[in-house]
Amino acid sequence: MNAVKLKKGASRKSAYDLKNFSGDTIETHTLAVLVDNEAGVLARVIGLFSGRGYNIESLTVAEVDHEGSRSRITVVTTGTPSVIEQIKAQLDRMVPVYEVHDLTVEGPSVERELALFKVVGKGDKRLEAIRTADIFRANVVDTTLESFVFELTGTPEKIDAFADLMRPLGLDEVARTGVAAIARGL
Structure with missing residues (x-):
């Protein structure tokens, strides 16, 4: 078997630890996520971030629709443009998530x-x-x-x-x- 050849600065521990050699800049984005207001939803959303090594700079959660039992999670996160797109796509696929808005790119x-x-x-x-x-x-x-x-x-x-x-x-x-x-x- 051939040994895995890693670039300088890379780690053998996890793919998420690899250095960014593409030259993409790290950006900060504010995401607004509308979810079901039920037990465990916040843990699932946060688990998506922690499980993939994504950073959360700020997190706020509050119920916004009492009759519809929905909450809004506002997350400020950082990453390359491709990582931000990945985060939005993965959030959008989650069952208790209704909407994902990237307030940073959708306008003022x-x-x-x-x-x-x-x-x-x-x-x-x-x-x-x-x-x-x-x-x-x-x-x-x-x-x-x-x-x-x-x-x-x-x-x-x-x-x-x-x-x-x-x-x-x-x-x-x-x-x-x-x-x-x-x-x-x-």
Whole structure:
């Protein structure tokens, strides 16, 4: 028997570990998936990603049609264009899935995320945290003599920028919801 010849940087463990030699760029896509609202559906959808080594950057799920018992899963994922197409095709073939929309390519969409930030500090750092929160239009939802909890809604980039500015001011903890997205217009 002949030995398998692998390219440099390849692994003998799994085909999913092979390096991308095609030169395709890694893209980020937001997928909206309408599914049955029943036990185990989310696990099956997430299992598709984990079983094939696909990455999930953000995940949100909520019931959107109580009468029809349907939920919407919004997934932000990364991959080459061919991997993204593979993900969409595999999701579309799943039994509890009604619709799969790639909001990144289907036209303009609105993406928002909610985050809570706990900032601990006194004196000038406390004042600067309040000023920065005002600039970003963050709401104070809790305060003590030593800390604030800010609520901020916006794009993931806005959330990241706020976190970067709060770190030197005493950022202690962050909780993020993940991206919620919807197509614009009709």
